[in-house]
Amino acid sequence: xxxxxxxxxxxxxxxxxxxxxxxxxxxxxxxxxxxxxxxxxxxxxxxxxxxxxxxxxxxxxxxxxxxxxxxxxxxxxxxxxxxxxxxxxxxxxxxxxxxxxxxxxxxxxxxxxxxxxxxxxxxxxxxxxxxxxxxxxxxxxxxxxxxxxxxxxxxxxxxxxxxxxxxxxxxxxxxxxxxxxxxxxxxxxxxxxxxxxxxxxxxxxxxxxxxxxxxxxxxxxxxxxxxxxxxxxxxxxxxxxxxxxxxxxxxxxxxxxxxxxxxxxxxxxxxxxxxxxxxxxxxxxxxxxxxxxxxxxxxxxxxxxxxxxxxxxxxxxxxxxxxxxxxxxxxxxxxxxxxxxxxxxxxxxxxxxxxxxxxxxxxxxxxxxxxxxxxxxxxxxxxxxxxxxxxxxxxxxxxxxxxxxxxxxxxxxxxxxxxxxxxxxxxxxxxxxxxxxxxxxxxxxxxxxxxxxxxxxxxxxxxxxxxxxxxxxxxxxxxxxxxxxxxxxxxxxxxxxxxxxxxxxxxxxxxxxxxxxxxxxxxxxxxxxxxxxxxxxxxxxxxxxxxxxxxxxxxxxxxxxxxxxxxxxxxxxx
RNA sequence: GCGCCCGUAGCUCAGUCGGAUAGAGCAUCAGCCUUCUAAGCUGAGGGUCGCUGGUUCGAUUCCAGCCGGGCGCACCA
Numbered sequence: 001x002x003x004x005x006x007x008x009x010x011x012x013x014x015x016x017x018x019x020x021x022x023x024x025x026x027x028x029x030x031x032x033x034x035x036x037x038x039x040x041x042x043x044x045x046x047x048x049x050x051x052x053x054x055x056x057x058x059x060x061x062x063x064x065x066x067x068x069x070x071x072x073x074x075x076x077x078x079x080x081x082x083x084x085x086x087x088x089x090x091x092x093x094x095x096x097x098x099x100x101x102x103x104x105x106x107x108x109x110x111x112x113x114x115x116x117x118x119x120x121x122x123x124x125x126x127x128x129x130x131x132x133x134x135x136x137x138x139x140x141x142x143x144x145x146x147x148x149x150x151x152x153x154x155x156x157x158x159x160x161x162x163x164x165x166x167x168x169x170x171x172x173x174x175x176x177x178x179x180x181x182x183x184x185x186x187x188x189x190x191x192x193x194x195x196x197x198x199x200x201x202x203x204x205x206x207x208x209x210x211x212x213x214x215x216x217x218x219x220x221x222x223x224x225x226x227x228x229x230x231x232x233x234x235x236x237x238x239x240x241x242x243x244x245x246x247x248x249x250x251x252x253x254x255x256x257x258x259x260x261x262x263x264x265x266x267x268x269x270x271x272x273x274x275x276x277x278x279x280x281x282x283x284x285x286x287x288x289x290x291x292x293x294x295x296x297x298x299x300x301x302x303x304x305x306x307x308x309x310x311x312x313x314x315x316x317x318x319x320x321x322x323x324x325x326x327x328x329x330x331x332x333x334x335x336x337x338x339x340x341x342x343x344x345x346x347x348x349x350x351x352x353x354x355x356x357x358x359x360x361x362x363x364x365x366x367x368x369x370x371x372x373x374x375x376x377x378x379x380x381x382x383x384x385x386x387x388x389x390x391x392x393x394x395x396x397x398x399x400x401x402x403x404x405x406x407x408x409x410x411x412x413x414x415x416x417x418x419x420x421x422x423x424x425x426x427x428x429x430x431x432x433x434x435x436x437x438x439x440x441x442x443x444x445x446x447x448x449x450x451x452x453x454x455x456x457x458x459x460x461x462x463x464x465x466x467x468x469x470x471x472x473x474x475x476x477x478x479x480x481x482x483x484x485x486x487x488x489x490x491x492x493x494x495x496x497x498x499x500x501x502x503x504x505x506x507x508x509x510x511x512x513x514x515x516x517x518x519x520x521x522x523x524x525x526x527x528x529x530x531x532x533x534x535x536x537x538x539x540x541x542x543x544x545x546x547x548x549x550x551x552x553x554x555x556x557x558x559x560x561x562x563x564x565x566x567x568x569x570x571x572x573x574x
Numbered sequence: 575g576c577g578c579c580c581g582u583a584g585c586u587c588a589g590u591c592g593g594a595u596a597g598a599g600c601a602u603c604a605g606c607c608u609u610c611u612a613a614g615c616u617g618a619g620g621g622u623c624g625c626u627g628g629u630u631c632g633a634u635u636c637c638a639g640c641c642g643g644g645c646g647c648a649c650c651a
Contacts, residue, residue, distance in 0.1 A: 034591085041594075051593060057631080064631085090631075092594065135651080177651065293649050304577070304647080311649040318651050346578055347646040370579075372644085414587065417579060419644080421586060426600095430613060433600070437613090445612060452611055504588055508598075515615095523611055574612080 003037070004484035005108045006101050010048055011035045013081055014093075017074040018052070026070045029059045037095075039481060043474075046084060046094035047102075047481060053091035064091025102477055103468035105484045109554040110463040117486045117561050121494060122163030128329055129155050131340035132252070133170040136244040137181035139208060140251050143342060145395035146420065147371045149411035149567070151340045152257045153499035154369065156565050161494040166334075168261040170325060173241060174269055175318065180204065181244070182237025188213035189220075189236055212243045251396050256404050256567055268324045274316055277324040278309060286358050296323065298354035301363070307351050319351065326355050326366070336365065338497065343370040343417065369497050371416045377423040402427040405568045409436040412503045412566055430574075432514075435507055439559065440571055442510035445517060446556040447572040453523055453549070461546040463553075470547045475516050479551060482509050486558050490565065499566060506562045513555050522548045 003011070014035050021027040033055040037048040053068035060067055068091040078085065084096035109116045131151025134144050155167040172178070184204040190197035192213055199205055216239045220232075252259070268274050278294065281287040286297045287309070294310035296319065309320040329337050337356075341348070346368075353363035376383040376393055383393060398407050406427040413435065414420050432438050453460065471477065486505070493501040521540050560570040 036591095038593095041597080045594075049594090054593070054631085089594065172651075175651070291649080295649090308649045313649080315649085317649070343579070344645055345651095349578080372579085415580095418587085419580085423586095432613085435599075438599095441613080449611055501588085504598085508588095511598085517611075518615060521611080525611090 003488050005104050006484050007037050013075055016076040017071045020074040021070045046096040048095045050093045068093050099472050102480045105480050106550050106554045107463045109557050117490045118160045119491050120162035122161055124164055125335040127158050127163045127336045128166045128334045129338045130168045130170055135172045135177050136241055137177050140395040141392045142374045146374050146411040147340050148257045149408045150371055150416045152567050153412055157494050157499055160565050161491055166260045168263055169259045171264045173264050174266040184209050185213050185240040186233045186236045189216055192217050212240050255399055265321050268321050273324045274320050277327050298351045301354035301357040303350040303354045323355050330359055338367050340369045343372045346370055372419050374420045374422050379425040406436045408568050412499050415500055439506045439510045442513045443559045443570045444574045446552045461549055463550045466546045466550050467543050468547050470544050479512050482512055483554050483558050502562050
């Protein structure tokens with residue numbers, strides 16, 4: 001796994017030390033453990049620490065401390081790379097890197113720009129992320145919003161680390177729910193035409209149904225007093241479906257979520273794909289008939305029991321279409337399938353992974369990302385949602401109230417598997433308490449430096465031209481170290497399919513930036529008599545200003561890149 | 575009953591391919607703030623990492639068993 005420039009140089013040095021020691025016969029192990037370098041918790045433990053000596057202890061059959069000593073003695077370019085090299089207690093090798101090395105990070109960021117942090121973990125492998133996939137029977141609600149945020153972030157994140165990614169929406173436009181939806185709209189339509197009609201018992205009763213019916217009436221025209229043509233209900237259902245899907249697309253667009261592909265469940269039935277897939281399973285002996293139904297033998301692949309795919313009444317189950325759908329995904333040649341599901345569907349995972357195995361793939365070919373419920377609050381008070389009365393909060397309402405950026409940020413703040421508290425009031429606050437604001441403001445703050453600098457005719461320096469050696473202050477180096485960790489954050493987030501790690505990182509980076517900004521001057525103060533009261537004023541030479549501006553530029557770039565991966569804008573002004 | 579997820583500071587949560595004295599934000603408390611680059615700043619207190627065993631030089635992290643919460647166990651989607 002590639003890391004930041006500095007981490008790579010240090011890892012190379014450590015590897016050199018290990019190989020050197022091996023050649024001298026001081027170490028005998030063949031395979032070195034992974035040379036991961038972590039930033040230690042305490043500053044006195046240096047910039048980077050390695051636990052490699054302790055990992056080698058058992059295979060070398062020597063105390064870790066001795067091994068650490070051997071490694072340290074064999075470190076190549078020790079004088080050029082390290083300020084301080086220390087071995088601590090069990091066998092930690094604590095390394096303090098020369099400031100000059102850290103300064104390289106800023107050049108790296110400048111050279112890479114929006115590509116800083118990206119990697120090639122994926123090596124072009126093809127991944128499909130399927131998300132949202134709500135029934136087109138109603139507007140998207142908050143839960144879909146979280147799923148949408150997570151899905152689109154995964155798409156961007158996996159792209160950033162070198163995968164070829166497609167985001168897809170599976171439209172559940174077949175089956176019972178669609179029929180009920182159509183019948184409900186049709187009933188409202190008839191009512192609008194002055195005829196008496198009843199919405200089915202278990203149909204849809206929300207106010208939006210009437211709204212859809214009204215639009216349809218506008219298209220079809222009323223049919224007052226006349227008996228409905230036989231196909232009127234079908235036409236009504238088809239229009240209702242189009243209306244609803246159109247609204248869903250609009251909502252997703254205003255949320256800044258774009259799908260490369262929309263896949264219709266109904267098309268699987270029309271193309272006979274469902275039958276074909278069952279035939280395939282049958283020929284493989286994975287289908288059995290019992291009690292007048294057809295069962296997929298998912299238990300052969302670790303599912304707790306077999307599952308019905310065709311019911312006694314001859315109807316296919318949802319699973320049958322889902323098998324055909326995932327079969328289709330596999331045919332399309334993806335190396336990895338990611339499904340983003342509501343957490344209540346977790347019991348479904350083993351049977352879908354059984355499908356992977358039924359087609360000769362490892363079950364890991366399908367990875368399911370679960371998304372837990374969102375609890376909406378307003379000023380700390382829970383916003384009650386009752387799905388039964390149809391008065392749930394829609395995604396649209398949330399976006400309208402807090403904006404797409406804030407909504408995405410909040411949705412991505414926590415591990416998607418855990419319940420999320422989302423305070424709508426907090427999300428719109430312009431204060432440090434609001435994490436979205438806090439992070440975006442850090443970016444805007446730096447942008448305002450450029451405006452002020454331009455007004456005063458202060459040049460905008462390039463990292464390769466500026467003298468970065470003046471960046472030796474602990475606060476400066478602390479910021480640079482944080483910036484250097486960004487590539488690894490991206491990669492670990494992607495590997496774990498956990499975008500929330502980036503959100504967390506950005507908050508930490510923003511905190512460092514604000515602290516720095518409050519404590520140190522970057523541009524020279526206006527006026528001459530700036531000898532403030534007590535305390536030594538920091539000397540601010542033009543060189544220092546230039547170097548700090550380069551540092552600020554680096555912070556700006558990383559915040560920008562991090563937010564971009566989450567699908568959130570980085571405003572220049574707020 | 576079986577299965578999956580979660581259990582970390584008062585609250586909301588990070589962190590675990592096993593590493594050093596477990597972190598952040600909010601809240602609380604204590605100071606500072608005649609202000610500019612933009613919407614205050616600095617610090618403090620606060621913990622048996624659910625419990626008990628096991629593996630290990632070392633466990634919040636891995637394993638087992640419990641406890642608590644959520645969800646799932648359909649010829650629904």
